[in-house]
Amino acid sequence: MVTVTLLGTAATMPLPDRALTTALLSWEGHSLLFDCGEGTQAAAMRAGVGLSRLEAVCLTHYHGDHVFGLPGLLQTIACQGRTRPLLLAGPKGLENFWAVMRLLAGPLPYQVIPVDMPAEGLWFEGGATLTAVPTKHRVPSQGYCFQLPRAGRFDPDKARALGVPVRDWKKLQQGESLTVNGRTVAPGDVCGPARRGIKVVFSGDTAPCPALEEAARGADLLICDATYDTEELAPEAARYGHSTFRQTAALAARAQVRRLWLAHYSPRIEDPEAALPLAQAVFPAAECGFDGKAVTLRFTET
Numbered sequence: 001m002v003t004v005t006l007l008g009t010a011a012t013m014p015l016p017d018r019a020l021t022t023a024l025l026s027w028e029g030h031s032l033l034f035d036c037g038e039g040t041q042a043a044a045m046r047a048g049v050g051l052s053r054l055e056a057v058c059l060t061h062y063h064g065d066h067v068f069g070l071p072g073l074l075q076t077i078a079c080q081g082r083t084r085p086l087l088l089a090g091p092k093g094l095e096n097f098w099a100v101m102r103l104l105a106g107p108l109p110y111q112v113i114p115v116d117m118p119a120e121g122l123w124f125e126g127g128a129t130l131t132a133v134p135t136k137h138r139v140p141s142q143g144y145c146f147q148l149p150r151a152g153r154f155d156p157d158k159a160r161a162l163g164v165p166v167r168d169w170k171k172l173q174q175g176e177s178l179t180v181n182g183r184t185v186a187p188g189d190v191c192g193p194a195r196r197g198i199k200v201v202f203s204g205d206t207a208p209c210p211a212l213e214e215a216a217r218g219a220d221l222l223i224c225d226a227t228y229d230t231e232e233l234a235p236e237a238a239r240y241g242h243s244t245f246r247q248t249a250a251l252a253a254r255a256q257v258r259r260l261w262l263a264h265y266s267p268r269i270e271d272p273e274a275a276l277p278l279a280q281a282v283f284p285a286a287e288c289g290f291d292g293k294a295v296t297l298r299f300t301e302t
Contacts, residue, residue: 005294007043019043021264034202040069047292056087060204061141071104085111092140133215135206137241143203152192216255226262229275249279261289
């Protein structure tokens with residue numbers, strides 16, 4: 001299962017009840033942080049989640065409202081005794097950005113590894129993958145697509161017939177091949193066809209774009225820019241590389257996502273729920289994100 005927690009939903013500046021847009025994704029003892037604006041640590045404490053076990057911090061772009069919380073976070077997890085490396089992902093310009101952040105964070109007892117995301121993405125324990133999604137903003141930007149695969153149904157009788165010890169069954173279920181009695185046993189030898197996994201997409205700042213729509217296709221959850229509420233503001237959204245409630249909902253509908261959380265609200269939007277019908281008219285499953293909103297996604301058969 002995968003748990004996603006919205007730590008904040010604000011754009012540009014934090015508000016008393018709205019931290020800057022950030023999300024934490026956790027699975028099987030691992031976690032990823034998407035963006036790290038000012039106050040991310042305080043938002044995590046309010047939400048009751050920890051940031052010490054991060055595998056990676058995944059930045060969508062380098063505007064201040066998405067990154068100014070990073071030096072403090074790096075210092076805090078250093079004080080908590082972290083020694084293992086931390087991945088830092090981001091779009092073009094990451095090397096120069098990290099050179100500045102490294103000075104602000106000071107000496108750390110662990111290595112921060114800047115990662116230019118490869119086309120095939122990053123792989124994590126258990127077969128989880130993270131890929132970058134090109135987005136449309138005023139500066140180089142990218143969203144992220146996280147996928148947790150699910151192996152085909154395991155057949156214990158086949159495993160026993162091939163002499164696989166029970167203690168190694170889980171390895172095959174997680175996609176690992178084994179050598180048993182001098183022969184290779186592959187997952188396909190004891191598992192049926194792969195079943196539907198879990199897919200989560202986080203957009204960062206973006207205008208609607210084909211790459212994001214394609215990445216979000218069939219996603220269990222899409223967290224997406226909804227900076228502007230009404231369509232009267234669509235020209236402004238286009239000028240600054242953002243989306244309206246209705247535009248984001250239309251993208252979710254075309255991509256046939258299962259759940260949409262709107263986020264990254266302009267400070268001018270006092271009550272996002274009041275504008276939610278504009279999105280639901282296009283995509284009924286649209287929801288307003290709010291600070292601390294969380295969901296646990298589980299494998300389903302369909």
